[in-house]
Amino acid sequence: MTPNEQTPNDQVTTTESATTPASAPDKSAGHSRRVFLFKLSLLVNGAVGAVLAVPILGYLLGPALKKSSSDNSWINLGPLNDFPEGETRLVNFRNPVTTSWDGQTGDIPCWVRRVSGNTFQVFAINCAHLGCPVRWFAQSKLFMCPCHGGAYYEDGSRASGPPERGLFEYEYKIVSGSLVISAGKMPTLANQAKSESPLIQLEGTSAATETLPKPRCSSCQS
Numbered sequence: 001m002t003p004n005e006q007t008p009n010d011q012v013t014t015t016e017s018a019t020t021p022a023s024a025p026d027k028s029a030g031h032s033r034r035v036f037l038f039k040l041s042l043l044v045n046g047a048v049g050a051v052l053a054v055p056i057l058g059y060l061l062g063p064a065l066k067k068s069s070s071d072n073s074w075i076n077l078g079p080l081n082d083f084p085e086g087e088t089r090l091v092n093f094r095n096p097v098t099t100s101w102d103g104q105t106g107d108i109p110c111w112v113r114r115v116s117g118n119t120f121q122v123f124a125i126n127c128a129h130l131g132c133p134v135r136w137f138a139q140s141k142l143f144m145c146p147c148h149g150g151a152y153y154e155d156g157s158r159a160s161g162p163p164e165r166g167l168f169e170y171e172y173k174i175v176s177g178s179l180v181i182s183a184g185k186m187p188t189l190a191n192q193a194k195s196e197s198p199l200i201q202l203e204g205t206s207a208a209t210e211t212l213p214k215p216r217c218s219s220c221q222s
């Protein structure tokens, strides 16, 4: 066989050797493309995670962040002239811890009783039993709950029915001739437990008779 004659195997070898230098750059380009796509996916996932984390963190941290600003929220219910002495009136105020998209659910009603002069009682509208809104009946001078028949006297103390205590009250003060209530914190049993005795005493305790609710009707007071 002369030097110019080539077998088929020789041709394959020649072809492979010719293509080897070209495949090296292809592998390198493929590797760098994978690295680029990997980094891009990390970047996209990070951005999506950050976007999703904002509302979640806002939901979790929102109450704690609002607490300091709302705890001392005093709401003006109006000038004293709006509340005649001896009368009880329904007043709506805006919840100080509400958000702009809460709409009407951010409006809170309460019952304002002007006892005399600068002495008031501001009652939460919710029944102390299960929270139904109580209504004031001026003729009978009773707050009545439509849900289970709970009744309260005009000073908010329990009269009858399932509630085990009187209505919850807001703290209030008079500022520049207006009635202002502390609306940043809900009126709760914990707020009033210091000043009010429980209605029910355990059997055998010395205060059992002293803590029974006092009768309010004239025929019961004898």
Ligand code: FES
Pocket (backbone or CB within 6 Å): 127, 128, 129, 130, 131, 132, 145, 146, 147, 148, 149, 150, 161, 162, 163
């Ligand atoms: Fe008022 Fe039950 S919710 S009596």
